[in-house]
Every structure is written in C-alpha cells, then in structure tokens.
Amino acid sequence: MFFQFKEQLPHLAKYWDALMAMHQRIEVPAKTILLAEGEVSKKSFLIEKGCLRVWFNNNGKDTTFQFFFENEGLSSLESFRKNIPGMFSIETVEPCILHVLQKKDFDRMMDQLEQEPAVLKEMMNVVMERQLHYMKEFLSFIRDSPQERYLNLLREKPKLIQRVPQHYIASYLGITSVHLSRIKNKILKDRQI
Amino acid sequence: MFFQFKEQLPHLAKYWDALMAMHQRIEVPAKTILLAEGEVSKKSFLIEKGCLRVWFNNNGKDTTFQFFFENEGLSSLESFRKNIPGMFSIETVEPCILHVLQKKDFDRMMDQLEQEPAVLKEMMNVVMERQLHYMKEFLSFIRDSPQERYLNLLREKPKLIQRVPQHYIASYLGITSVHLSRIKNKILKDRQI
DNA sequence: CGCAGACGATAACATATGTTATCAAATCAG
DNA sequence: CTGATTTGATAACATATGTTATCGTCTGCG
Incomplete structure (x- = not known):
C-alpha cells in the first residue's frame, strides 16, 4: 500500500x-x-x-x-x-x-x-x-488489547504520541478518545501503586 | 502471504x-x-x-x-x-x-x-x-460488526459455512463460538418477525 | 453397534467499550 | 488580545462481547 x-x-x-x-x-x-x-x-x-x-x-x-x-x-x-x-x-x-x-x-x-x-x-x-x-x-x-497497543506505541514511537492529537491516536488504536483517556488514566494509577 | x-x-x-x-x-x-x-x-x-x-x-x-x-x-x-x-x-x-x-x-x-x-x-x-x-x-x-461479517460470509461463501465447524468460523470472525450462536439466533428471530 | 469426543445452543454473570454530555485547558486566527 | 475552535478529561449510562458451566445431539472410530 x-x-x-x-x-x-x-x-x-x-x-x-x-x-x-x-x-x-x-x-x-x-x-x-x-x-x-x-x-x-x-x-x-x-x-x-x-x-x-x-x-x-x-x-x-x-x-x-x-x-x-x-x-x-x-x-x-x-x-x-x-x-x-x-x-x-x-x-x-x-x-x-x-x-x-x-x-x-x-x-x-x-x-x-x-x-x-x-x-x-x-x-x-x-x-x-x-x-x-x-x-x-x-x-x-x-x-493485543487497546491498552497493550497504546503501550507498544509509547515504547516504539514516542514521537508519534507527542505530535499527533489524541483522537487520531485513539482511532488508530481502534477505540474512542474517551476510552483512550480512560486507558491513560488507568496506566497512571497503575504506576502510582 | x-x-x-x-x-x-x-x-x-x-x-x-x-x-x-x-x-x-x-x-x-x-x-x-x-x-x-x-x-x-x-x-x-x-x-x-x-x-x-x-x-x-x-x-x-x-x-x-x-x-x-x-x-x-x-x-x-x-x-x-x-x-x-x-x-x-x-x-x-x-x-x-x-x-x-x-x-x-x-x-x-x-x-x-x-x-x-x-x-x-x-x-x-x-x-x-x-x-x-x-x-x-x-x-x-x-x-463491520461481527453480525455483518457473518452475513457477508453467508452470502459470499455459503459452502465455507457448511463445511467448516462453527468454532473455527467464530474465531475467523474474531468472536467466540458462544457469541456466534447468539448471532445466528438473533438472525433467526429477525427473520421470523 | 456403541461410546468418546466434538459440536452447538443457551443461561447467568462479568467485563470492556461505546455514547452522550459537560467542563476546563490549550491553541489558533483575526 | 480575545473569542472561537480544538483538545483532553471525566461521569453516567447503554450495549456488545467474553467467560464459564451445563446439556443435548451428532459423528466417527473401534
């Protein structure tokens, strides 16, 4: 393609x-x-x-x-x-x-x-x-779950996440931006524990 | 591939x-x-x-x-x-x-x-x-939703559905066989109405 | 023929994800 | 600078799908 x-x-x-x-x-x-x-x-x-x-x-x-x-x-x-x-x-x-x-x-x-x-x-x-x-x-x-795919992106293409608006990233991951927000929040909480 | x-x-x-x-x-x-x-x-x-x-x-x-x-x-x-x-x-x-x-x-x-x-x-x-x-x-x-994909299969490759066990078809559609059963049931009911 | 394993339906419950709405912060354009 | 637009977070609720367990039927092998 x-x-x-x-x-x-x-x-x-x-x-x-x-x-x-x-x-x-x-x-x-x-x-x-x-x-x-x-x-x-x-x-x-x-x-x-x-x-x-x-x-x-x-x-x-x-x-x-x-x-x-x-x-x-x-x-x-x-x-x-x-x-x-x-x-x-x-x-x-x-x-x-x-x-x-x-x-x-x-x-x-x-x-x-x-x-x-x-x-x-x-x-x-x-x-x-x-x-x-x-x-x-x-x-x-x-x-992979959406959360895993997001973590993969973070690891492999951190620049992408910085440069691209979140709702595009969400649609790339196959989820809504609301759900991506939840995932980010969940990752944060998991880190704090 | x-x-x-x-x-x-x-x-x-x-x-x-x-x-x-x-x-x-x-x-x-x-x-x-x-x-x-x-x-x-x-x-x-x-x-x-x-x-x-x-x-x-x-x-x-x-x-x-x-x-x-x-x-x-x-x-x-x-x-x-x-x-x-x-x-x-x-x-x-x-x-x-x-x-x-x-x-x-x-x-x-x-x-x-x-x-x-x-x-x-x-x-x-x-x-x-x-x-x-x-x-x-x-x-x-x-x-497409799993139901749509199943209907597509039915239309485009009816022989496949007859020859292949349902749990393989379910896994091909990306769902569990339980869910495929539900879908088939739902399609039946929709037809009857 | 008869039985073990495969197959398919279904129910009850659990979880993941979507939808809609609202708000605040950041950013952009005039 | 300032108002408009974009962006991101969050809550409440709705829906889709998975999980586990049970049961009846079918089917192929010995």
Whole structure:
C-alpha cells in the first residue's frame, strides 16, 4: 500500500536524480486533504517535513489507518496502479513540505524500470516487506488489547504520541478518545501503586 | 502471504509442467498440522481436495486467519522467502489430498524465473493483489460488526459455512463460538418477525 | 453397534467499550 | 488580545462481547 523506498532499492540509484527531478516541491497547511477516499490517486508523496495520516470513513466515524513522517513516502498504491478509487483519504496532520510525483511521470519511469529484472526483484521485495508489516499490524490489532497497543506505541514511537492529537491516536488504536483517556488514566494509577 | 496462481500467471505456463512434476502428491487426515507457528516453512501446498485453515495462537486462544479450498495454493510466504519463523500454523480441517513443493525446488525454479521480467511483473501483480485482498479483510474487520461479517460470509461463501465447524468460523470472525450462536439466533428471530 | 469426543445452543454473570454530555485547558486566527 | 475552535478529561449510562458451566445431539472410530 504505502512505502519508503530509497534505502530499499539500491538498483534504483542511477535513476534517483531523474526521479527526484520529476517531483514538485509544495508546502501545505495542516488538515489539507491530499487524496479523498473514493478518488482515483494521480500522485505519490515524499515527506520532507511534517506528518500525514491515512484514514477511512468507518460508518461515519474517522478511522486512522497509518501515520507517515519525515523521509517517508506513500501513495494509495492499489488506486495508483490500477486506476481504481482508493479506499483511504490522505490528509496532513501538521503543516507539511512535500514532494509530489504525478502518476504519468511515475508510469514513464516504470516503463524503463520494468526492463530490469534486478529492479523488479527489489520492488517485489519492498512490496512483500510492506505486506509483512501490515500483517503484523493486523495481528497486533487482533491479539493485543487497546491498552497493550497504546503501550507498544509509547515504547516504539514516542514521537508519534507527542505530535499527533489524541483522537487520531485513539482511532488508530481502534477505540474512542474517551476510552483512550480512560486507558491513560488507568496506566497512571497503575504506576502510582 | 498466501496465493493462488495458475490463472494469474500466464507467462508461467511454459514452466507449469515442470513445476507440477516437482510436487509430491500426499493424502493426510483431518486435523493434521502441516506447518506449526514458529517453524520455518520449507514447503508450499496446492489443494486437490479438502480444506485447510491458517491460524495463530492468540494468547492461548486459537484464531483462524484464513481458509483454503480446492484448487487454491498457499505457503507461509514471508517464512518461505526469508527463512524466518512463520507467524501462522497451517492445519487440515478435512481429510485432504495435497500437492507439496519443497522449498529447494521452488528456489531452483525461481532462479530461472527471475531472469524474465514478464514473469516477475506478473508475480508482483499477484503479490499486490494479495495485499489488496488482506487490506479489504482488515477494513471489513474494523468497519463491520461481527453480525455483518457473518452475513457477508453467508452470502459470499455459503459452502465455507457448511463445511467448516462453527468454532473455527467464530474465531475467523474474531468472536467466540458462544457469541456466534447468539448471532445466528438473533438472525433467526429477525427473520421470523 | 456403541461410546468418546466434538459440536452447538443457551443461561447467568462479568467485563470492556461505546455514547452522550459537560467542563476546563490549550491553541489558533483575526 | 480575545473569542472561537480544538483538545483532553471525566461521569453516567447503554450495549456488545467474553467467560464459564451445563446439556443435548451428532459423528466417527473401534
């Protein structure tokens, strides 16, 4: 779905400058919708500064699927690749500096890359790594309680918790912000004893 | 993670006979564990007859991740590819007739295939399709109530519900078998009114 | 055939989580 | 600076789901 690529694609190195030259640098305020759920994605993004979140409409409620920060890249991959409506919205959480790649430029680049088995192999690895990542997220979602997932986040991505408003974090954990408040309170009390 | 490949890989056609010749045909009784969670996967499977389920240990409880039936194939992909312990167990639900491919034979085949961009491209598509499939499962898991998910299953895979014991279905839906009983009862009552 | 284990329904009770409403603090925009 | 908006905490109550235990039925194996 979403990816970070520079380090993972060494065979892409010789194309890197050309690829970056195709990108356009833009600055956008917080809460800008870069892609709306149900639209066909025509762009991919690299984050120079700021934070994005990917979310979807869950029967009227807003459920965050993933967060992205500096030096990460993303696109609504299945929408991008197949020209079908995406399942997610992409939105800035903070004011951001982004580098945007148009799909037509991406496709032009892909026509070249597809002739190179080494690059294709790397790309397949990236895609599989992504899949493994989402699989683990899914497992954690099922297997761990919301409190455990919050403690995991605290441990593994403390910056995320500092930068992102709590109701987004709650929706990412699959709970309401009220419940997240209760969890934080409970953790506090447990610590004091 | 898991895949079905024949139709999706037309460029593989000329290798197909060789690939099938590498498989070994076996018959196994119900409740046979083909791969245990935490083991490194050395085999992939094609199902000629019967039903498999993929599950993981969820804090002592057994949670079903996916079911497979006739003409479908699977392996614990990330374990298979990377020689790391798999996150899932694979187990027969019914007596099965399977075709088994050893990893070393698979690798030998891959060495050839990797030289062909057309095949690699198809494989990447298969992997991405899988990813899209799991993404949709994940969305449904979050967005739909257990009752809705059960009704979806009834509509989309009625055979599954007939063939698979209810507690496996319950664990697949993310609920207890007691709760699934309640749901079935509720659906009955709703129909009668 | 007959029995042990698997399977499914149900009741009573416990717990986790959602909903709605209210309030205070923090932050942002004009 | 100041009013509006966002954010976070909390309480009261409602609902969904889990847990444990019991019971009847089915089914496959010896």
